Amino acid sequence: MSSHLLRTAKDEGLLRDVDCHFARHLLQIADEKSESLELAAALVSAALGAGHVCLNLKDAVVRGALAPPPLQQWCDTLRSSGVVGAEGEVAPLILDRAHRLYLGRYWWYEQEVATALRLRAEAEGVAIDLPLLRNSLNQLFPDEEGETEYNWQKIAAAIAVLRRFAVISGGPGTGKTYTVTAILALLLEQSGEAELRIALVAPTGKAAARLSESIRVAKERLSLPEAVMSAIPDTATTIHRLLGIHPDRNEPRYHHQNRLPLQLLVVDEASMIDLPLMARLLRALPEQARLLLLGDRDQLASVEAGSIFADITGSSDETGYRHPLSLQLQEVIGRDLTTTTPPRSSVTESVVLLRKSYRFGDDSAIGRLALAVNRGDSDGAFAALQEAAGDVVWSEPPPQGVARAVATEVKDHFAALSSAVSIEEALARLAAFRLLCVVRRGPFGVEETNHQIEQLLRE
Numbered sequence: 034m035s036s037h038l039l040r041t042a043k044d045e046g047l048l049r050d051v052d053c054h055f056a057r058h059l060l061q062i063a064d065e066k067s068e069s070l071e072l073a074a075a076l077v078s079a080a081l082g083a084g085h086v087c088l089n090l091k092d093a094v095v096r097g098a099l100a101p102p103p104l105q106q107w108c109d110t111l112r113s114s115g116v117v118g119a120e121g122e123v124a125p126l127i128l129d130r131a132h133r134l135y136l137g138r139y140w141w142y143e144q145e146v147a148t149a150l151r152l153r154a155e156a157e158g159v160a161i162d163l164p165l166l167r168n169s170l171n172q173l174f175p176d177e178e179g180e181t182e183y184n185w186q187k188i189a190a191a192i193a194v195l196r197r198f199a200v201i202s203g204g205p206g207t208g209k210t211y212t213v214t215a216i217l218a219l220l221l222e223q224s225g226e227a228e229l230r231i232a233l234v235a236p237t238g239k240a241a242a243r244l245s246e247s248i249r250v251a252k253e254r255l256s257l258p259e260a261v262m263s264a265i266p267d268t269a270t271t272i273h274r275l276l277g278i279h280p281d282r283n284e285p286r287y288h289h290q291n292r293l294p295l296q297l298l299v300v301d302e303a304s305m306i307d308l309p310l311m312a313r314l315l316r317a318l319p320e321q322a323r324l325l326l327l328g329d330r331d332q333l334a335s336v337e338a339g340s341i342f343a344d345i346t347g348s349s350d351e352t353g354y355r356h357p358l359s360l361q362l363q364e365v366i367g368r369d370l371t372t373t374t375p376p377r378s379s380v381t382e383s384v385v386l387l388r389k390s391y392r393f394g395d396d397s398a399i400g401r402l403a404l405a406v407n408r409g410d411s412d413g414a415f416a417a418l419q420e421a422a423g424d425v426v427w428s429e430p431p432p433q434g435v436a437r438a439v440a441t442e443v444k445d446h447f448a449a450l451s452s453a454v455s456i457e458e459a460l461a462r463l464a465a466f467r468l469l470c471v472v473r474r475g476p477f478g479v480e481e482t483n484h485q486i487e488q489l490l491r492e
Contacts (some may be wrong), residue, residue: 039075047051052078059125067402069107073117077126077134086143086308086338087133089103108132139338140310146341153198153324158361161223166194167365169222173215173255182389183368186212189385193325194219195358200303200326200384202346204403206392209327210244214251217265218326220297231297233269236305236335241269244301269301272310276317289319295322300483303328308339331407346384354382398425401490435468435477436485442466443489 036485039053073090080088090108093101101107111117111128118137119125127140135143151407174187182202186208193199193216203209231250235241248267255262275293277286287293298318300306303326306314318324330346354362359371393400398417402425405413418427430438446466454458468486471479 039071042075048075048079049082052076052082059116062116062125065110065113067110067114069102069110070114070116072101073111073134074126076180077136080140081338082134084335084338084340086139087135090128090132090134104132104157104458139308142308142339145312146308146315150198150345150380151378152320154196154383156197156320158195158358159197161195161361163361163364165189165222166219167367169219170365173218183370184366185217185387186390187363187366188368188370190216190219190352190388191362192354192358192383194223195321195361195365196383197321197323198380198383199324199346200342200380201387202328202330202342202384204329204331204407207387208389208391209301210247211251211254211386212303212387213325213327214248214255215266216259217262217297217299218255220323221264229264229297230295231266231299232275232293232295233266233299233301234272234275235269235301236272236310237302238271239270239477240302240305244269247281272300272306272314276313278313282352285313285317288313289316291317292319293317293322295319297323297325299325299327301327304330304342306339306342307335307337308341309337311339311341345380346386347381358382370386374432417475430477434485435470435482436489439468440489443468443486447490 039048039056042054042291043049043050052075053385055078056071059074060071063070075090076093077088090101090104102110102137108128111126112119116124117128117134120127120129120140124137127135127137129135129140170187170191174184174190176184176187189201189212193201201209201212217231218404227481233241234242235411237243248265248269251267252262252267257265275287279285294319298314300314305328326342328342330343335341354370356371359369362368362370390397390400393403398420402414402417405411405417418425428438436443446462450459450462453462468482470477470479470482474480
């Protein structure tokens with residue numbers, strides 16, 4: 034491939050500047066230079082920019098002039114280049130046995146995270162007072178009379194106490210924050226007089242603030258002894274701040290040689306964590322510490338490469354547990370959760386999916402719409418929008434834009450905001466109204482809608 038073709042591909046939007054620079058640099062340091070290497074280097078860099086940690090050469094579909102050679106020929110050329118290593122080697126690029134091409138450091142990140150999570154999931158369980166746990170679970174998660182479905186909040190809490198590693202995934206309104214607050218109470222109860230060093234983190238400052246507020250609200254709903262209530266932390270921070278990551282330092286404050294002084298780490302919005310950050314977090318977490326990941330596998334993917342949370346939770350709703358965990362669950366919950374088919378891995382056995390929405394009922398149009406979107410059912414989503422009444426209304430926006438369609442609501446909202454008598458009241462009113470746009474630019478985007486709202490307020 035010539036530099037001219039790289040420029041053409043960039044002009045067509047197939048590659049970025051950084052992809053072309055990386056390909057040229059790798060070609061310069063290679064022992065055996067070839068167009069196949071240049072192509073592979075440019076494409077794996079582009080894949081990383083699109084959020085993928087590797088490029089599967091078998092599935093590489095390239096448009097225009099960027100046509101790949103036959104697969105086996107391509108792999109043989111790459112392996113002889115001097116810059117492409119095999120699994121476990123140190124090289125700029127790694128090509129594994131499944132024909133997946135990685136930037137070298139990302140292959141090592143993936144192996145490091147997978148090994149750390151597997152070891153944590155397979156670690157021996159901690160000593161637990163099962164009768165105490167059973168009684169407390171029944172108090173915090175009472176079974177509804179006549180309920181035949183599993184209480185997945187109770188199951189999630191039990192697994193988080195019985196294992197050192199747990200993953201809880203659920204959509205909005207499924208009770209993740211209430212569940213994790215109850216888990217903290219259960220673990221504090223199990224620890225007795227001993228100190229339990231806990232940290233609450235999230236990938237962003239906004240998510241950390243939201244977690245802090247949610248736990249404060251959840252604590253008020255729990256009927257707990259004062260000693261336990263006061264011991265539950267309700268101040269979260271960002272992962273970067275917890276680790277002491279600083280742009281002027283190559284190494285964060287906490288790493289594999291200086292571990293975090295923690296016994297329990299709770300990570301909210303874990304779907305937003307990219308692969309390098311997860312690797313750093315696991316390096317710094319003591320091996321004996323508990324790890325609890327919270328998130329929604331259907332939303333808030335990481336900005337950088339890697340979809341760790343979605344990979345862990347998978348796409349299936351099937352959940353089951355093997356002995357001895359299933360026996361412990363039966364003792365503390367009273368339900369047999371033994372799986373008929375083995376879980377995909379020991380990590381999968383740490384996953385609980387919260388299925389019941391406490392925010393939307395079965396007859397909720399919003400609930401049906403969300404379910405259709407998560408399933409990729411576009412026809413069902415449009416049907417839910419067009420047939421619904423009450424909590425969802427379908428409306429074609431006028432040519433003037435979205436803001437003009439809801440001009441009355443906008444004016445009423447800001448009028449109420451201006452009459453607030455305290456900062457707290459103003460913030461509460463501000464949070465009661467939102468316009469969400471799918472895109473940033475364009476006639477129905479964020480920028481144009483905000484501009485129209487400003488014009489409405491001036492009027």
